[in-house]
Amino acid sequence: MRRGVRIQNLGGARAVILHRPHPVVQALTRQLAAIGLQVSSCWPELEPGALAADFVFFDADMGHDGQFPWKAGDPPMPMIALIGSEAPGRIEWSLQAGAHAQLLKPIGDSGAYSALLIARSAFDAHRALSAEIADLRQRIEARQTVVQAVARLAARGKDESAAYAQLRQLAMAWRISIEEAASRIVAGREGPDDRRDHR
Template structure:
């Protein structure tokens, strides 16, 4: 069964428009207000309070690095590019900023609602993927730490099986996970050059 698109409640959401004064801004503002969003217009930079916005619309034609209070691609909300020029360099720049949707200029009397939904869906999917990748990297790092700890413990004439058994014993004694115990063994070795922590079991 396909998962249905969750339509967010847009009433009261805050949208910021980063665009020079123009008819595009007026048309966009009319649609956003009709949908129920609070709107503010800014140029040439977004203020720090933009960090609390729910959506940001930005001019892809005259936009440049440094206009946002965050690093490129790290916006904490959905970003919607307002595109008039389809020059590859401008499209590439908009994508670099993390555009989740786009609206072609000139902006007419519709298209904003669908752009809001697409941007929100794209933003959430991108954020979920980033969290999953971060989790996988963390798990990989923890596994590498366990392997490193077992290797250090095995240098004392133990087999890898015996070293892993000792690591498990350490984890139980310290009331930690095996990964946490492994990190402690590795940290001790880095600090003292000694991976033998048996005396710490007393």
């Protein structure tokens, strides 16, 4: 069964076009305004207010490294590449810059709406995946910390299961999670009383 995709109402969204003055900008502005977007354009750098934009269209033909005020490939909004040259190097650069969709030049009377929706969907999927990866990394690090804490407690003359039980007792006594208690132990932030009482 196919999962439905929720089509967003784009009216009122803000788009910035990073492109040198050109008929491409005029044609794209007409399309976006007809959809209901607020549009501004700039070149050769993004205007300061662009960080609040909902979408950025950028010239993949004349674009260059360092043109965006964020880490390459990690834009804070959906990015749409405006591509005139399908040279592999230019396409590769636009992908590295963080393009979520593309619109081929010359720009006519259509194409912007689907590019907006595709870019939004790809951006949301990328954000969700990044959050999932960050969560998994955090959980793996927390598990490693628990193992280190158990090893440190076991070094005081206990077997592993007794050391883990002691870690649980400490977490309950401190009213924090096992992972937080493990982090305290690994960092050596147990108080002297804690060490004496839980040997």
